[in-house]
Amino acid sequence: MIEARGLSKVFNNKKRGEVRAVDSVGFRCEPGQIYGLLGANGAGKTTTLRMLATILAPTSGAATVAGFDVVREPAKVRAHIGFLSTATALYDRLTASETVEYFGQLFGLDSTAITRRSAEIFKTLDMEKFRDRRCGKLSTGMKQKVSIARTIIHDPPVMIFDEPTNGLDVMAARSITDFIRQCRNQGKTVIFSTHVMTEAEKLCDRIGIIHSGKLRAEGTLDDLRAQYGQSSLEEIFVQVSGDRR
Numbered sequence: 001m002i003e004a005r006g007l008s009k010v011f012n013n014k015k016r017g018e019v020r021a022v023d024s025v026g027f028r029c030e031p032g033q034i035y036g037l038l039g040a041n042g043a044g045k046t047t048t049l050r051m052l053a054t055i056l057a058p059t060s061g062a063a064t065v066a067g068f069d070v071v072r073e074p075a076k077v078r079a080h081i082g083f084l085s086t087a088t089a090l091y092d093r094l095t096a097s098e099t100v101e102y103f104g105q106l107f108g109l110d111s112t113a114i115t116r117r118s119a120e121i122f123k124t125l126d127m128e129k130f131r132d133r134r135c136g137k138l139s140t141g142m143k144q145k146v147s148i149a150r151t152i153i154h155d156p157p158v159m160i161f162d163e164p165t166n167g168l169d170v171m172a173a174r175s176i177t178d179f180i181r182q183c184r185n186q187g188k189t190v191i192f193s194t195h196v197m198t199e200a201e202k203l204c205d206r207i208g209i210i211h212s213g214k215l216r217a218e219g220t221l222d223d224l225r226a227q228y229g230q231s232s233l234e235e236i237f238v239q240v241s242g243d244r245r
Helices: 045-052 074-079 096-106 111-124 140-152 170-185 197-203 221-228 233-241
Strands: 002-013 017-029 033-038 060-065 081-085 158-162 189-194 206-211 214-219
Touching: 002 045, 017 033, 017 045, 017 060, 017 189, 017 206, 033 045, 033 170, 033 197, 045 060, 045 081, 045 158, 045 189, 074 081, 081 140, 096 111, 096 140, 111 140, 140 170, 158 170, 170 189, 170 197, 189 197, 197 233, 206 221, 206 233, 214 221, 214 233, 221 233
Parallel strands: 017 214, 033 189, 033 206, 081 158, 158 189
Antiparallel strands: 002 017, 002 060, 206 214
8 A cells, every 4th residue: 555644845946945846745545556646747746756666755744655654664665666667777788588687686586586577577568579689679668668577576566657658659558558457456556647638547546636746636537527527537637737728
């Protein structure tokens, strides 16, 4: 489970002074559930997810991931999550298989476990045809699959996806969203950030809309439709964010 309580992050900018990127955000995501965190660029999505993944320390508030406190127990949190963003860098000279093996070793898996898990993942993500190709020779979609594979080699119970389909073509994006559904079906806790409303409508069990660092609305899609009198999530998003151009 993921639970955030009054989570805030303040940055100090030389020109702008104090910037409150995330302001008292709170929500829960249960096992077997996909929680969609929606927002425009700069709304606070990535900062929130990075705090949950222990990449950034919160300025105030608290959060637990898989039962572990993100401030007091960051190593345990990292051992129980898979974190995937669009800003994933792969070493060009390693093959897809070597990359996944390397990360398996970092997570403390033995060679038998790495071999077994790699075989499962490469089959699930349809990666077998390029498992021995160097990452520098892979397409953007293939690289994203390698990034997913290295993220889940230790079979974490919590998955955090930060706009994982950004920049991918339709078929590559579809394979990623299919995988996210599989994570839910396996009982994993999944949080998924995006600004693509159609993805959120298809994937998410609960949705939170973040704007200017604050969580402005939250609920199931049906809840939000009833509350805002709109059938389209895009229209709900525009109404909540107050951004009508």
